[in-house]
Amino acid sequence: MITSRDDVWQKADVIAVDEVADRIRRIVLRPELPRPALPGEHIDVLATVNGEPQVRSYSVVEAPDNGGQLVITVFRTPESRGGSEFMHSLEQGQVLRITKPLQNFPLRVGAPSYVLLAGGIGITAIAGMAALLRRLGADYRLVYVARSRAAMAYLDDLAAVHGDRFEAHIDDEGGSLDVQALVAGVPVHTELYMCGPIRLMDAVRRTWADRGLDRTNLRYETFGNSGWFDAEPFVVRIPRLGVEAAVGSGESMLEALEREGVDMMSDCRKGECGLCQVKVLGLAGRIDHRDVFYSDRQKASDSSMCCCVSRAVTAAPPTTSGDRPAVLTIEVP
Amino acid sequence: MTTSMTTSTTTSTTNSTTAKLLSYPLNAWYPAGWDHEITSKGIISRTIAGRPLALYRTQDGHPVALADACWHRLAPLSQGKLMGRDEIQCPYHGLRYNSAGRCTAMPAQETLNPSATVASYPVSERYRYVWVWLGDPTLADPALLPDMHQLESDEWAGDGETIHAPCNYQLVLDNLMDLTHEEFVHSSSIGQEELSESEFEVTHDENTVTVTRWMRNIDAPPFWLKNMRDRFPGFEGKVDRWQIIHYTFPSTICIDVGVAEAGTGAPEGDRSRGVNGYVMNTISPETDRSCHYFWAFMRNYRLESQLITTQLRNGVHGVFGEDEAMLQAQQAAIDANPDHEFYNLNIDMGGMWVRRLLERALEAEGRSIAARAPAPAASSKA
Numbered sequence: 234m235i236t237s238r239d240d241v242w243q244k245a246d247v248i249a250v251d252e253v254a255d256r257i258r259r260i261v262l263r264p265e266l267p268r269p270a271l272p273g274e275h276i277d278v279l280a281t282v283n284g285e286p287q288v289r290s291y292s293v294v295e296a297p298d299n300g301g302q303l304v305i306t307v308f309r310t311p312e313s314r315g316g317s318e319f320m321h322s323l324e325q326g327q328v329l330r331i332t333k334p335l336q337n338f339p340l341r342v343g344a345p346s347y348v349l350l351a352g353g354i355g356i357t358a359i360a361g362m363a364a365l366l367r368r369l370g371a372d373y374r375l376v377y378v379a380r381s382r383a384a385m386a387y388l389d390d391l392a393a394v395h396g397d398r399f400e401a402h403i404d405d406e407g408g409s410l411d412v413q414a415l416v417a418g419v420p421v422h423t424e425l426y427m428c429g430p431i432r433l434m435d436a437v438r439r440t441w442a443d444r445g446l447d448r449t450n451l452r453y454e455t456f457g458n459s460g461w462f463d464a465e466p467f468v469v470r471i472p473r474l475g476v477e478a479a480v481g482s483g484e485s486m487l488e489a490l491e492r493e494g495v496d497m498m499s500d501c502r503k504g505e506c507g508l509c510q511v512k513v514l515g516l517a518g519r520i521d522h523r524d525v526f527y528s529d530r531q532k533a534s535d536s537s538m539c540c541c542v543s544r545a546v547t548a549a550p551p552t553t554s555g556d557r558p559a560v561l562t563i564e565v566p
Numbered sequence: 567m568t569t570s571m572t573t574s575t576t577t578s579t580t581n582s583t584t585a586k587l588l589s590y591p592l593n594a595w596y597p598a599g600w601d602h603e604i605t606s607k608g609i610i611s612r613t614i615a616g617r618p619l620a621l622y623r624t625q626d627g628h629p630v631a632l633a634d635a636c637w638h639r640l641a642p643l644s645q646g647k648l649m650g651r652d653e654i655q656c657p658y659h660g661l662r663y664n665s666a667g668r669c670t671a672m673p674a675q676e677t678l679n680p681s682a683t684v685a686s687y688p689v690s691e692r693y694r695y696v697w698v699w700l701g702d703p704t705l706a707d708p709a710l711l712p713d714m715h716q717l718e719s720d721e722w723a724g725d726g727e728t729i730h731a732p733c734n735y736q737l738v739l740d741n742l743m744d745l746t747h748e749e750f751v752h753s754s755s756i757g758q759e760e761l762s763e764s765e766f767e768v769t770h771d772e773n774t775v776t777v778t779r780w781m782r783n784i785d786a787p788p789f790w791l792k793n794m795r796d797r798f799p800g801f802e803g804k805v806d807r808w809q810i811i812h813y814t815f816p817s818t819i820c821i822d823v824g825v826a827e828a829g830t831g832a833p834e835g836d837r838s839r840g841v842n843g844y845v846m847n848t849i850s851p852e853t854d855r856s857c858h859y860f861w862a863f864m865r866n867y868r869l870e871s872q873l874i875t876t877q878l879r880n881g882v883h884g885v886f887g888e889d890e891a892m893l894q895a896q897q898a899a900i901d902a903n904p905d906h907e908f909y910n911l912n913i914d915m916g917g918m919w920v921r922r923l924l925e926r927a928l929e930a931e932g933r934s935i936a937a938r939a940p941a942p943a944a945s946s947k948a
């Protein structure tokens with residue numbers, strides 16, 4: 234839910250900016266109205282994208298001084314929707330509009346054991362949980378996976394703080410995570426909290442279901458910005474409205490349609506709620522379903538899609554043909 | 567009249583406020599209900615410390631406290647249905663949640679939105695109550711429950727009730743920390759003039775406040791004469807009477823009360839020629855102007871007699887009805903006189919230490935001491 238309440242917005246000063254890993258910046262904010270933050274909480278930030286204000290969500294990595302400071306960590310993707318680029322332009326002394334910390338991903342205290350799984354920048358949602366579980370003396374494992382060491386924020390710190398409970402799996406060092414083994418090894422009432430690329434989360438979700446574990450013990454947060462294929466430009470058409478829009482690799486189909494003046498409905502903009510669904514009438518290429526709203530069965534049918542996150546691509550693996558983008562023909566409510 | 571006071575800890579002294587509407591700490595256990603009220607057959611709706619709760623038990627008997635507002639459109643879950651082992655179904659569009667507050671079914675789609683949860687608060691069951699912790703769940707340690715062991719001990723018998731008191735919870739604490747009011751409010755049962763004439767002693771530590779009062783060689787008021795005769799048929803004569811008020815943070819007050827034949831050594835510790843009761847009181851703030859006041863009267867003699875249990879419960883029911891009427895009238899007068907302040911008497915010593923402990927806890931939570939709710943319209947319901 235994008236909050237509609239005015240009373241949660243406040244000003245925050247940028248008090249420090251640091252590059253903590255490749256294209257990853259740690260940004261320390263001083264909110265006007267400090268309040269302690271809980272693990273799993275995020276703030277919404279008003280970013281300026283193409284001169285327009287747009288809301289982006291970032292996990293609170295830590296909130297020292299009883300919330301007097303809020304630390305967020307932002308990864309700049311080449312195909313960024315423009316928000317991360319704005320965040321990377323911030324400098325000390327600038328003032329932002331942010332919300333108070335909001336909770337969509339609560340950690341339940343009192344489970345017999347925990348697995349915390351972070352993929353890449355997903356560590357921002359997970360690190361605070363690990364810190365709390367450590368403080369509580371809980372039984373937990375912290376698993377951190379990424380393509381390369383250079384892209385792993387806080388790697389050394391986490392390894393030092395969590396010791397034996399910490400493990401890193403780094404693809405380009407030959408240490409890829411064996412998801413089957415991870416899920417096979419968890420005791421029955423374990424709660425697994427994860428945040429990372431959709432491919433990783435999907436693999437865990439399937440293995441979890443195959444093992445017959447309680448699905449409510451699998452907790453995850455998505456930001457809707459990763460898929461099965463790299464994002465590429467494509468074309469979307471709405472014959473009834475006579476609309477044709479080119480969707481750039483750095484924007485969503487929803488944003489492109491809104492830019493074209495199509496009256497679109499949406500809420501979460503991260504593939505959870507299903508409010509932005511559109512009907513697929515025709516397809517040249519394939520659909521990269523990046524949402525968690527549709528079931529596998531529904532995704533396989535390709536009859537509709539969540540346009541806030543899902544995209545069209547030419548084919549797998551990413552081709553070099555380039556000049557013939559995928560084309561989607563849709564109907565909107 | 568003289569008073570004496572000893573303090574068992576030394577902390578820097580600040581002036582306590584006398585905020586007329588005291589706010590309530592959240593990092594604390596509050597009683598949500600009697601054990602028998604919370605069942606696996608139905609859901610009860612009750613607001614504790616400003617949080618509307620849906621209270622029920624799982625099929626295996628574990629109590630559950632969920633926020634009483636569905637994630638979707640905030641319909642009250644307490645009007646829904648219990649299903650399966652531990653689930654509750656929203657009465658409006660049928661979302662289901664388990665006892666951890668996690669959505670388990672969204673009827674109109676094939677998946678579950680991962681954000682769909684309602685708060686599930688830590689609960690603990692002890693001393694015939696189900697307790698709930700509404701603050702930081704990482705601090706919810708059952709070892710912090712107040713001691714009310716008389717409620718589940720073989721050596722004590724008794725029963726109690728709940729009063730839905732239309733006043734700020736602190737007014738009830740004040741009422742119980744100073745029993746001189748018995749002379750005026752409860753004149754026909756337990757009141758007598760020696761109450762306000764006798765000395766009392768106050769002690770405190772970080773978590774408790776104790777007020778002790780002994781009245782020696784006095785006539786037993788009607789309530790106590792009856793109790794003496796239940797144990798010692800035909801008893802006549804003077805008694806030594808005691809009231810030892812034990813407060814435990816945030817809102818539990820257990821009062822050791824009784825009388826013994828005068829001069830038989832009760833003040834020195836020999837209560838064998840007397841009758842001893844424990845008035846167990848524990849209070850949950852509901853709103854800034856209302857609270858759930860759970861009480862029971864326990865005794866350690868004639869344990870076999872259900873007749874005495876019933877008589878005592880009914881007797882105390884009558885006495886506490888007098889308090890309830892006063893508390894309601896007091897809250898109404900407070901609201902009707904917003905420009906007037908509270909002043910203190912020496913009899914408020916115990917109540918003021920209670921305030922001090924509550925204020926420190928509120929400060930530690932970073933919350934304001936005075937509740938800020940606006941006064942209700944003058945014609946609030948009687």
Ligand code: FES
Binds near residue numbers: 499504505510541542
């Ligand atoms: S807006 Fe919620 S799924 Fe797209």
Ligand code: FES
Binds near residue numbers: 638640659
């Ligand atoms: S309000 Fe509960 S399901 Fe809609």
Ligand SMILES: [Fe+2]
Binds near residue numbers: 741751752
């Ligand atoms: Fe009273």
